[in-house]
Each structure stands twice: as C-alpha cells, then as structure tokens.
Amino acid sequence: MKTKTDFPSINEREPDGIKEDGTPYRVLIVDDSMFVKKQITQILNSEGFEIADTASDGEEGVEKYKELYPNIDLVTMDITMPKMDGITALEKILEFDKNAKVIMISALGKQDLVKKALLLGAKNYIVKPLDRKKVLERVLMVLKK
Amino acid sequence: MSDTIQELTEEQKLKKKIDFKIITFSLGGKEYAIDIMKIKEILKESKFTMVPNTAPFVRGVHNLRGEIIPIIDLRKMFHVPIMDPNKREEDVLILKLEDITLGVIVDQIDRVVGIAKEEIKPPHPLFSDINVKYISGVVESDSKLYIILDVDRIFGKEEVLASTYDREERIEYKAPEKEIKVKTDEEDIEFKFVAETLVTFKSFYVTDLNYEWTKRRFEEWKNLRTSAGEKVQLENASDAENFLRPFYSPYTGMLWGNDYKENLQKILPERYQGIINVWNLGCGKGYESYSIAAILRDRYKNNMIKVWANDKDLLNISTAPNLVVSKDQIPSFMLDNGFVEEVDSGRYRFKREIKDLITFEYHDVLNRNDYPKQDIIVARDILSFQKPDKQEWLIDQFKTMLNEGGIVILGLNETLPAKEWYKLQEGNVIAYKVEKY
Amino acid sequence: MRVEYINPFVEAAFNILKEVLGTELTRGELYLKSSSQPVLGVTAIIGLTGDVEGRVLFDMTEETALAIASAMNGEQMTKLDDLTKATITELANMITAQAVTKLSELGFKFDITPPAIFTGKKMEVSDVSVEALIVPIEMPLGKLEINVAVREKN
Numbered sequence: 001m002k003t004k005t006d007f008p009s010i011n012e013r014e015p016d017g018i019k020e021d022g023t024p025y026r027v028l029i030v031d032d033s034m035f036v037k038k039q040i041t042q043i044l045n046s047e048g049f050e051i052a053d054t055a056s057d058g059e060e061g062v063e064k065y066k067e068l069y070p071n072i073d074l075v076t077m078d079i080t081m082p083k084m085d086g087i088t089a090l091e092k093i094l095e096f097d098k099n100a101k102v103i104m105i106s107a108l109g110k111q112d113l114v115k116k117a118l119l120l121g122a123k124n125y126i127v128k129p130l131d132r133k134k135v136l137e138r139v140l141m142v143l144k145k
Numbered sequence: 146m147s148d149t150i151q152e153l154t155e156e157q158k159l160k161k162k163i164d165f166k167i168i169t170f171s172l173g174g175k176e177y178a179i180d181i182m183k184i185k186e187i188l189k190e191s192k193f194t195m196v197p198n199t200a201p202f203v204r205g206v207h208n209l210r211g212e213i214i215p216i217i218d219l220r221k222m223f224h225v226p227i228m229d230p231n232k233r234e235e236d237v238l239i240l241k242l243e244d245i246t247l248g249v250i251v252d253q254i255d256r257v258v259g260i261a262k263e264e265i266k267p268p269h270p271l272f273s274d275i276n277v278k279y280i281s282g283v284v285e286s287d288s289k290l291y292i293i294l295d296v297d298r299i300f301g302k303e304e305v306l307a308s309t310y311d312r313e314e315r316i317e318y319k320a321p322e323k324e325i326k327v328k329t330d331e332e333d334i335e336f337k338f339v340a341e342t343l344v345t346f347k348s349f350y351v352t353d354l355n356y357e358w359t360k361r362r363f364e365e366w367k368n369l370r371t372s373a374g375e376k377v378q379l380e381n382a383s384d385a386e387n388f389l390r391p392f393y394s395p396y397t398g399m400l401w402g403n404d405y406k407e408n409l410q411k412i413l414p415e416r417y418q419g420i421i422n423v424w425n426l427g428c429g430k431g432y433e434s435y436s437i438a439a440i441l442r443d444r445y446k447n448n449m450i451k452v453w454a455n456d457k458d459l460l461n462i463s464t465a466p467n468l469v470v471s472k473d474q475i476p477s478f479m480l481d482n483g484f485v486e487e488v489d490s491g492r493y494r495f496k497r498e499i500k501d502l503i504t505f506e507y508h509d510v511l512n513r514n515d516y517p518k519q520d521i522i523v524a525r526d527i528l529s530f531q532k533p534d535k536q537e538w539l540i541d542q543f544k545t546m547l548n549e550g551g552i553v554i555l556g557l558n559e560t561l562p563a564k565e566w567y568k569l570q571e572g573n574v575i576a577y578k579v580e581k582y
Numbered sequence: 583m584r585v586e587y588i589n590p591f592v593e594a595a596f597n598i599l600k601e602v603l604g605t606e607l608t609r610g611e612l613y614l615k616s617s618s619q620p621v622l623g624v625t626a627i628i629g630l631t632g633d634v635e636g637r638v639l640f641d642m643t644e645e646t647a648l649a650i651a652s653a654m655n656g657e658q659m660t661k662l663d664d665l666t667k668a669t670i671t672e673l674a675n676m677i678t679a680q681a682v683t684k685l686s687e688l689g690f691k692f693d694i695t696p697p698a699i700f701t702g703k704k705m706e707v708s709d710v711s712v713e714a715l716i717v718p719i720e721m722p723l724g725k726l727e728i729n730v731a732v733r734e735k736n
Contacts, residue, residue: 108679
C-alpha cells in the first residue's frame with residue numbers, strides 16, 4: 001500500500017535558485033532594456049535567485065562584475081548595447097576572471113555570433129524571445145556544471 | 146492687423162450670414178485666400194536670413210520676436226511668376242498650424258473677407274495653376290473668385306523644411322501637359338480620342354517618344370476596322386490591348402534570342418574598362434536582366450558585370466531571383482556557354498555565375514535613383530507607360546546617369562529626339578547614345 | 583530594396599508578434615514610399631549596418647503601443663512611461679534581430695544598432711533620398727507599420 005510519504009510533495013521542492021548551503025545564487029544582469037531586465041528578474045526571482053545588480057551597457061557590466069567578485073555566480077549578457085557590446089564585455093570579464101559564468105541572451109541568433117561567444121568562453125547562449133522554462137533550464141545547466 | 150487690410154462694415158455683414166473669414170491675397174495674377182484662423186499675423190519684411198541646403202522655395206528664416214520661423218516663397222513653391230521681383234518689402238502671412246509656425250510670401254495681401262461657409266464650392270482644376278489637392282475650395286465674393294488654400298495639407302503631412310530635395314519630387318504641381326500633336330481636323334480628333342483611351346485602359350501615353358509608331362498604327366487600325374465594318378474607337382481594355390499588340394519589343398516576356406544577341410553585340414563596344422554597370426528598369430520576372438547579363442558575359446569574359454534590375458510589381462520581381470524556364474525557351478548561346486543548369490526534367494535555372502551578376506530590387510524608378518554611372522540602360526517599353534512629365538524626367542535622369550559612351554536600349558517603337566541623342570541600329574536592336582554636338 | 587531582404591522582415595515580424603503577443607495577425611499589402619514619413623505617435627528605430635546601411639522603423643499610435651506593452655508585461659500599462667517605451671523598443675529589437683538572423687542564413691551580413699524610440703504626434707523622421715518598404719500589420723491590439731529602408735553601401 002502506498003502512503004503519503006511515498007509521494008514527493010511539491011511544496012517541499014527546493015527552489016532552483018537556492019544553493020546547497022541554503023543561500024541564493026547571485027546574478028548580474030547586463031542589458032540595456034528595462035523591459036528585459038524586468039523579465040529576467042521576474043523569472044529568476046520566482047525560483048529564489050538573487051539579482052545582485054544590473055548594468056545597462058558592457059562597460060558598466062564589466063565594472064560591476066569586478067566590484068561584485070567573488071560574490072557573483074552568474075552573468076546574463078545582452079549582445080547589442082551602446083558603449084560596449086556584449087561580446088567585448090564577455091572578453092573583458094573572462095580576462096578578469098577566467099572562471100566567470102556568463103550566459104549570452106540576445107535576439108540575434110546568428111550562427112557566427114553564437115560560435116564566437118562560446119569560443120570566447122560563454123557558457124551558453126539563449127535566443128530571445130525568452131520563455132521561463134528555457135531560461136531556467138539553461139541557467140541551471142550552467143550553474144550545476 | 147495692419148491698416149492696409151479692410152474689413153466689411155457692420156451693415157455689409159448684416160446682409161449675409163458670415164460664418165467664415167478669409168484673408169485674401171494675389172499670387173501669380175490670381176486671387177487666393179486662407180482661413181483666417183490659420184493666420185497669426187501679417188508682415189511686411191525685406192530681410193530674411195538665408196539658410197543653405199534647403200529647397201529653392203525656402204527663402205530663409207525670420208526672427209519673429211524670439212521665435213525663429215521658416216519663410217516659404219509661395220510663388221516659387223507653386224511655380225507661378227513673381228509679379229514684382231523688385232519689390233523692396235515682401236508681403237508675408239504668418240501661418241500658425243497644428244505643429245508648425247511659418248511665413249509665406251505672396252504677391253500682395255488684400256483684405257479680410259467674410260463669407261458663408263455654405264458658399265464654398267469644391268475646387269476644379271481649371272481654376273488654378275496649382276495642384277487641386279492643395280485647394281480646399283473656391284468661393285465668390287464681391288464678384289471676385291478666391292481660391293482657398295488648404296495650408297494644413299500643403300505644410301502639414303509633407304515636411305517642407307527638413308528636406309533638401311528637388312521640388313519636382315515634392316510638390317506635384319500641374320506641369321504643362323505634353324501636348325498630343327494633332328491638327329484640328331476630324332481625323333486627328335479621332336486619333337486624339339484613341340490616344341486618350343490608351344491612357345485610360347492601358348496607361349499608355351502618346352508623346353514624342355512613340356508618336357510615330359502610334360500614328361502609323363492608328364492609320365493601320367482605322368483601315369482594318371472600317372473595312373471590317375467595326376468602330377474605330379477603342380471601347381474597352383481588350384480593344385486597347387489589340388491596338389497595342391504590335392508595339393512591344395521582340396522577346397517581351399521571354400529570354401532574348403540569338404538574333405537579338407548578335408545584333409546587340411554589334412552595337413556594343415570592343416571592350417569595356419573595369420566594371421560594366423547596367424540599369425534594367427521594369428525588369429518584371431527577370432527575362433531581360435538574365436538576357437543582358439548572359440549576353441555581356443558571353444562577349445566580355447573578364448569584366449566584372451553588375452546589373453541593377455528594378456520593378457515596382459512585387460509579385461513579379463520576387464520570383465526573378467529564382468526564375469525557371471523550360472529548355473525550349475533558352476537560346477542556344479546560353480546553353481552553349483553553360484550559363485544554365487537543369488533543376489528537374491526539362492526545366493532550367495541560371496547558374497550562380499550569372500545570377501550573382503544581378504541584383505533584383507523592389508523599387509519605383511520614379512523615386513530617387515541612387516546608382517553609380519551606367520554603361521547600359523535597358524528600359525524597353527517602360528517609358529511609354531509613364532506620364533509625359535515623368536517620361537521627360539526619366540530621360541533626363543538617363544542623361545545624367547550614363548557614362549561616357551553609354552547607351553540606352555528602349556523599346557523597338559520608342560524614339561529619342563535626334564538633336565539630343567545619337568541612334569544606333571542593328572536589325573531589331575535600337576540603342577541611343579548621348580549626342581554631344 | 584533588394585528582393586531577398588523582404589521576406590526575412592515579414593516573417594520575423596509575424597513570428598515574433600505571434601509568439602510574444604499570441605494574437606491573430608494579418609499583413610496588409612506591401613508598398614514603397616519615398617521621402618520623409620510622418621509618424622503615428624510612437625516610433626521605435628533600429629539602425630542597420632554591415633554590408634548595408636539603413637534602418638527599420640516601427641510605427642504605431644500611442645493606444646496601440648500601450649496595448650502591446652500591456653500584453654507583453656502581463657499588466658495594464660496606462661502611460662507611455664520608461665517601462666512601456668522599453669517594452670516597445672524590445673519588440674522592435676527582437677523583430678529586427680530575427681530578420682537579420684534570417685538574412686545572415688541567406689548570406690547577407692547585416693548588423694543592428696541599439697534601438698531608439700520617439701514619441702510625440704506629427705513628428706517626422708526625415709530621411710532624404712531614401713525609399714522605404716512598408717509592411718502594414720493589423721492585429722486586434724491595433725495597427726503596426728514596419729518601415730524598412732536599406733541600401734547596399736556603394
């Protein structure tokens with residue numbers, strides 16, 4: 001006979017954004033769009049991630065990463081931004097911290113850009129429009145490695 | 146208002162129901178008016194600050210108590226003569242429209258006139274030198290006829306000031322119609338009517354370009370129809386189509402044959418330096434573009450060739466990059482050169498080496514054309530289907546766009562004036578070069 | 583405008599709008615427009631660079647912009663504030679970027695610039711000597727006009 005304890009309770013599932021030690025993963029969002037920042041924040045917050053900070057262009061993104069380091073687990077990076085684009089910012093962050101975990105999030109799905117980013121060291125690449133499931137899946141893939 | 150403006154006296158006002166007031170002025174010898182609600186004030190001014198790089202009708206700007214406003218010379222804008230060019234001080238109406246304030250220079254400001262709105266009649270083209278769409282209506286007052294300008298239309302949608310382009314492209318004024326050359330007797334009236342129906346049914350405009358052919362065809366047509374006991378006049382689209390059938394150039398709607406290629410190559414020069422630029426207007430499904438590209442490649446093995454093919458029919462031109470033809474439609478020189486490859490049984494397309502020479506563009510040649518200088522312009526049976534003023538404009542464009550020694554290939558039955566163009570003919574191929582003397 | 587450039591824009595517009603708004607769409611007939619074009623109230627602009635030069639405009643009324651932003655944010659937007667504007671520019675960005683992606687698959691190398699947005703009635707984007715392709719899109723949320731002007735760098 002099956003008892004209640006045989007079935008995992010949904011309420012007992014740990015939110016994806018919480019590490020094993022109980023603290024949340026800290027994320028830096030780099031994107032020039034207020035709307036995208038809001039979208040990613042909502043998706044990640046709903047699973048317990050903490051948004052450590054946001055930046056509106058590549059230059060600001062690199063600065064903030066350096067400030068937050070080493071208390072930063074993940075960066076989401078847009079490609080098309082003013083002042084400094086995401087690919088350049090990716091390079092600079094990796095120069096600073098070769099173990100940085102950066103996920104590119106862009107509306108551009110060009111093969112050569114994807115290849116370039118991954119070759120440079122980005123851990124993953126998500127093409128917009130964003131859907132919650134896809135974002136969480138990829139983020140966790142990168143964090144759990 | 147200045148004291149040169151007179152208003153209706155109280156008793157005159159009582160005589161009719163006044164619910165609309167206009168300020169009247171003269172322009173090129175005719176009387177115009179503008180709704181008084183659009184007019185902020187009136188100036189007499191002699192100095193305006195010139196602004197470089199603006200359209201010819203922009204006289205400059207003026208500082209109106211701290212506000213810098215543009216000043217437009219309405220006479221230049223509408224191409225009407227300036228009645229008193231030596232006038233020291235100009236009459237300027239300051240218009241305040243929804244989102245712009247500007248001044249317009251007119252010949253002479255007259256007075257404020259009160260009218261009843263219901264007396265305003267719709268405009269008729271005959272009343273004015275300017276395009277009907279800029280007129281809101283006409284009204285008679287005190288035995289004078291005033292043409293009321295729709296200033297919102299003139300200065301609203303089309304932002305006159307930010308632009309630097311030619312007036313031809315901006316204000317559609319009524320250019321003098323290229324007259325259909327006829328004498329004033331009955332036969333020629335018949336011809337004139339036929340010419341008019343060709344416009345109606347086929348947008349075919351009879352001008353110097355095709356007059357010879359059309360007149361000859363008319364004679365032929367007339368004989369045919371009268372001996373068959375039928376009406377000479379074109380009653381419907383089908384008649385018009387029949388009339389025009391012999392007009393079209395050889396190989397219309399298909400790849401150009403060996404004979405055409407032979408003839409054309411006799412006209413072309415021994416060699417070209419560098420890139421051969423070709424502009425193909427009205428390419429339709431692409432037959433002409435592929436033909437000219439193939440003919441050039443066949444003759445000039447080493448030159449870079451660039452064909453700019455345009456059409457404003459999106460459906461037709463979007464199929465052009467992928468044109469497929471059956472083997473029997475392909476002239477032997479294209480097969481022999483290996484310019485085509487089989488797609489499936491009996492159907493062929495052009496190979497990359499030819500396809501890559503052509504850029505197909507959805508483009509209306511009546512808009513600005515931004516191309517490098519051309520060696521060959523292919524415009525077969527295109528000009529005749531443009532309005533007369535556009536025909537002229539395009540022919541002028543050709544002149545400026547052709548390289549030294551460049552040629553224009555028109556339709557078989559289209560001709561360019563001998564004084565300005567030198568004709569080259571080889572069988573069924575006719576081309577024109579700019580006449581330098 | 584080069585014939586091969588047309589479909590990518592039309593398809594990208596359809597795909598993105600369907601996915602992001604989930605509504606029915608119909609496309610009006612495409613046509614060419616020359617000279618400067620007045621604006622409906624809200625216009626997002628994305629520049630095109632690379633082998634070409636040009637831009638894409640996304641033109642709509644304020645009402646439509648609010649309706650679209652509301653649908654994309656999952657909440658009622660009542661003003662043209664920073665968030666609404668950011669939402670519209672992101673829509674423009676996604677459509678243009680997807681078109682550019684398709685173009686790159688066809689062998690055409692385009693790049694895009696960060697977007698800009700203009701609001702205000704009767705304001706004009708004045709491009710002298712640029713012919714534009716107009717793609718009118720009708721949705722229950724309102725009408726959107728996509729205006730593409732691009733030419734090869736000589």
